Amino acid sequence: MTSTQNTWTSAPITPELLRGALDLERTERGLLPHRLPARARAQCADPQLAMVEAQPSGVRLVFRTRATAVELDTLPTKRAYVGAPPRPDGVYDLLIDHRLTDQAVVTGGDTLVIDLATGTAENRPGPVGTLSFTGLPERAKQVEIWLPHNETTQLVALRSNAPIEPVPNSDRRVWLHHGSSISQGSDAASPTGTWPARAAILAPVELVNLGLGGSALLDPFTARAMRDTPADLISVKIGINLVNTDLMRLRAFGPAVHGFLDTVREGHPTTPLLVVSPLHCAIHEDTPGPAAFDTGALSTGQLRFRATGNPAERAAGKLTLSVIREELARIVRERAAHDPNLGYLDGLDLYGEADAAELPLPDQLHPDAATHQRIGDRFADLVFGGDGFFAVERA
Structure with missing residues (x-):
């Protein structure tokens, strides 16, 4: 790590860094991406829809940086079914210049315990977790962090050891x-x-x-x-x-x-x-x-x-x-x-x-x-x- 990359800096998580979300909600604990806009969410009280549209399938952070290390604090909501085997933690995919380079999980977070026999659910709060990717190439590059497709994820903080900047809109369709x-x-x-x-x-x-x-x-x-x-x-x-x-x-x-x-x-x-x-x-x-x-x-x-x-x-x-x-x-x-x-x-x-x-x-x-x-x-x-x-x- 060079001398210019010994200092960690925080980068605000702004809409310009996110793709795949139609709405962003500021909560007491972080930024919650939604895949349906607020107007649509207000027109349906189905808890199933509320759960899945807030699971960020296809939502990713996209930015350019020379950083060799990036950290992301998140608050996931994991699901557990009474009587069923534990579900695996949601996976975060790291892509560098469009290529899958690394994967990681975040421990902690809230847990939604669902009893299929009774149709009830209980939310058990938990702590914020940290995702860490290190050893990134020391050059200018596009970094994408794809959020878990099946785990509600509130974004809390983003840090890196070099500045981060948004990527202009892609010319891709x-x-x-x-x-x-x-x-x-x-x-x-x-x-x-x-x-x-x-x-x-x-x-x-x-x-x-x-x-x-x-x-x-x-x-x-x-x-x-x-x-x-x-x-x-x-x-x-x-x-x-x-x-x-x-x-x-x-x-x-x-x-x-x-x-x-x-x-x-x-x-x-x-x-x-x-x-x-x-x-x-x-x-x-x-x-x-x-x-x-x-x-x-x-x-x-x-x-x-x-x-x-x-x-x-x-x-x-x-x-x-x-x-x-x-x-x-x-x-x-x-x-x-x-x-x-x-x-x-x-x-x-x-x-x-x-x-x-x-x-x-x-x-x-x-x-x-x-x-x-x-x-x-x-x-x-x-x-x-x-x-x-x-x-x-x-x-």
């Missing part, structure tokens, strides 16, 4: 994506290991990830947030949450999809807009929801889901993944006749029945780390590569 917990990154190994992050890095594009666990429900406030967010490319992955929450019937589904797309189009009339149907999920291919925790598996310390609907209920308009794929393909085909910048991708092309035989969903619902990588690679190839819908050549 901005990709705005909305989907379920799979898009948020459930069971991915790290924040850059979620399938949207992997696809974005391979593309390469700037990601704004509105993957919201359990909350890809065609909510109007989410559509308005997307309408008002600057983007060069937009995708919406629709289906699994509508089935596993048993939220609506076929009669409501079509108009809700049209309304969601209409709202997005109000702010992005000609932006490439890709509709993605559900990945293969055996429990819901032909069986409606709702999904439920498998209490038998939970008693043995395993977290697993099952479908509780009856396949015969499809006749009454209950949704399954196969029904949703058919409807989405029809809707996009009809709209594309007057919207040439609207496209469709069958989710089975990203993860189909053959993939499930090779890489089964561990909890019957969410992909593991290897499967996230496969989905991200395929999305990058099919959508960003060659003559894909988001390919530069096509634009």
Whole structure:
């Protein structure tokens, strides 16, 4: 370490240093990134949505510096499920000049203890933790610290042994994506290991990830947030949450999809807009929801889901993944006749029945780390590569 890098300096955490968040809330203990704006949050009192939109999937600190050491104080909120094995700590990914260089975790923080049997949750407060990255190359470089995709993270302080400065807006295209917990990154190994992050890095594009666990429900406030967010490319992955929450019937589904797309189009009339149907999920291919925790598996310390609907209920308009794929393909085909910048991708092309035989969903619902990588690679190839819908050549 040179003499110019023996002194630690604090850098204010400003909006200019953050990417991937739509709102920043100043709390008593730090700065909390949100992936939905305050207006949207005020229109829904669902605690599930409140939890996941504050989990910073795709949110990262980006700055330039010559520092060889960087520290970040954070206050994470970790989740623990009564009767289930402990969850691993959220991972922070360090990228230098767009390359993954190091990973770390933060101990301490608050813990949200969830009892699935009773539906109750208790918050147990804990201390601020410190993340430390050392041995960085002593040269001017772009540094990115990707925050955990599945752990609420309040940013408290940022320090380095050389000055930090914001990075001007990238000339890369901005990709705005909305989907379920799979898009948020459930069971991915790290924040850059979620399938949207992997696809974005391979593309390469700037990601704004509105993957919201359990909350890809065609909510109007989410559509308005997307309408008002600057983007060069937009995708919406629709289906699994509508089935596993048993939220609506076929009669409501079509108009809700049209309304969601209409709202997005109000702010992005000609932006490439890709509709993605559900990945293969055996429990819901032909069986409606709702999904439920498998209490038998939970008693043995395993977290697993099952479908509780009856396949015969499809006749009454209950949704399954196969029904949703058919409807989405029809809707996009009809709209594309007057919207040439609207496209469709069958989710089975990203993860189909053959993939499930090779890489089964561990909890019957969410992909593991290897499967996230496969989905991200395929999305990058099919959508960003060659003559894909988001390919530069096509634009």
